[in-house]
Every structure is written in structure tokens, then in C-alpha cells.
Amino acid sequence: MSKNILILSGSPKRNGNTKRLVDWFMEGARKKGAECELIETAFMKFKFSGCLSCRVCQKRKEYGCVINDDAKQVLPKIIDASVIVMATPLYFYGPSAQLKVIFDRWFSLYKWDNKAGTMKTPLKGKTMVLLASAYEDIGLKDLARPFKLTADYSGMKFTSLLVPNAGESGDIVKLRGVHGKAVALGKKVCS
Numbered sequence: 001m002s003k004n005i006l007i008l009s010g011s012p013k014r015n016g017n018t019k020r021l022v023d024w025f026m027e028g029a030r031k032k033g034a035e036c037e038l039i040e041t042a043f044m045k046f047k048f049s050g051c052l053s054c055r056v057c058q059k060r061k062e063y064g065c066v067i068n069d070d071a072k073q074v075l076p077k078i079i080d081a082s083v084i085v086m087a088t089p090l091y092f093y094g095p096s097a098q099l100k101v102i103f104d105r106w107f108s109l110y111k112w113d114n115k116a117g118t119m120k121t122p123l124k125g126k127t128m129v130l131l132a133s134a135y136e137d138i139g140l141k142d143l144a145r146p147f148k149l150t151a152d153y154s155g156m157k158f159t160s161l162l163v164p165n166a167g168e169s170g171d172i173v174k175l176r177g178v179h180g181k182a183v184a185l186g187k188k189v190c191s
């Protein structure tokens with residue numbers, strides 16, 4: 001069965017390094033017949049800059065956030081996808097704020113019962129892919145850690161492509177071998 005891939009890309013650059021990585025990944029995935037949807041979170045409209053921790057989602061049967069903004073359309077797509085790609089430039093050794101703002105809204109994709117000590121999530125069994133680049137060769141492994149921990153916590157598989165020395169936006173095309181690696185990863189997650 002063909003994979004349904006949702007890509008959440010947190011770069012504010014429409015044609016930068018992150019976009020190249022995403023395009024190359026999709027090139028590989030589509031060769032394997034995957035359906036890919038790209039959402040550029042930098043251009044989404046949010047009512048608040050992150051999760052409000054209102055916990056209303058925890059009192060409802062359905063998964064999803066009650067805040068009525070662009071995240072409301074995206075969260076169901078995460079539930080429907082079999083592969084979720086998180087793409088980001090390294091910003092001060094973490095993800096861009098533009099990606100983090102939607103990542104924190106994932107809170108509404110879990111149901112915790114703290115008395116029973118249980119957690120349920122529709123993320124279980126899906127695959128998370130992290131695509132990231134940085135100017136330097138410091139910090140990308142640290143960036144990957146919260147994504148990998150979240151994937152483990154959620155019962156998701158995790159894989160990543162971390163590209164150091166990518167230079168300024170657009171310069172990633174000058175790095176040898178990265179295009180091939182991103183295409184190969186796109187194919188691999190669909191196999």
C-alpha cells in the first residue's frame with residue numbers, strides 16, 4: 001500500500017536548504033508511489049505562539065486542539081499520515097520556532113490518564129523523519145534528541161538526515177552526496 005506522507009517544514013525560507021532537503025526527500029518517496037503533502041509552518045496563522053496548556057483536549061473524546069486556527073486543519077492530517085516528516089534549520093541548537101509552535105500542539109494528540117498511568121495516541125506505529133541542516137557541524141545531534149525522544153515515547157519509528165556544513169540558505173546544493181542521501185531516505189521510508 002502506498003504511504004501517505006505529511007511534511008511539516010519550519011523554515012521561513014521558501015527556497016532554502018530545508019526546502020531542498022524536503023524536495024529531494026519527496027522525490028524519493030514519490031518514486032515509491034507515496035502521496036506527499038508539504039505544509040510550511042512559517043506561513044501558517046496561529047492565534048497563540050504555542051500550546052496554551054489549557055488541557056481542554058484532555059477532557060474531550062476526540063484527538064485534536066480546540067484552538068480555532070490553522071493548526072486545526074493540520075492536526076487531523078498528522079493522524080491520517082503514516083509518515084510525518086519534521087524539517088527544520090538548526091536555530092541556536094534547536095528547531096526553528098516556526099516548527100516548534102506546531103510541535104507543541106501535538107499535546108492534543110495524546111490522552112493521558114494520570115491516575116491509571118496510561119497514555120494513548122494515534123501516533124503509535126507511525127514513522128517520524130527529521131530533516132535538518134546547519135551552517136556548522138555542531139549541535140545537529142542535540143537537535144535530533146527531542147524528536148527521537150518524542151518518537152520513542154509515542155511508539156513511533158524514527159529516522160533522520162542531518163546535514164552539517166550546509167552554509168547559508170540555498171548553499172546545500174553545493175554539498176556532494178546530500179541530494180542522493182535525501183532521495184534514498186525518501187525511498188527507504190516507503191519500502
Ligand SMILES: Cc1cc2nc3c(=O)[nH]c(=O)nc-3n(C[C@H](O)[C@H](O)[C@H](O)COP(=O)(O)O)c2cc1C
Nearest residue numbers: 011016017018089090091092093133134135136169
Ligand atoms: C536564527 C538563526 C539561527 C541559526 N542558528 C544556527 C546554529 O545555532 N548553528 C548553525 O550551525 N547554524 C545556525 N543557523 C544557520 C542555519 O541553520 C542554516 O543556514 C540552515 O541550513 C538554513 O536553512 P534554511 O535555508 O532552510 O533556512 C542559524 C540561522 C538563523 C537564521
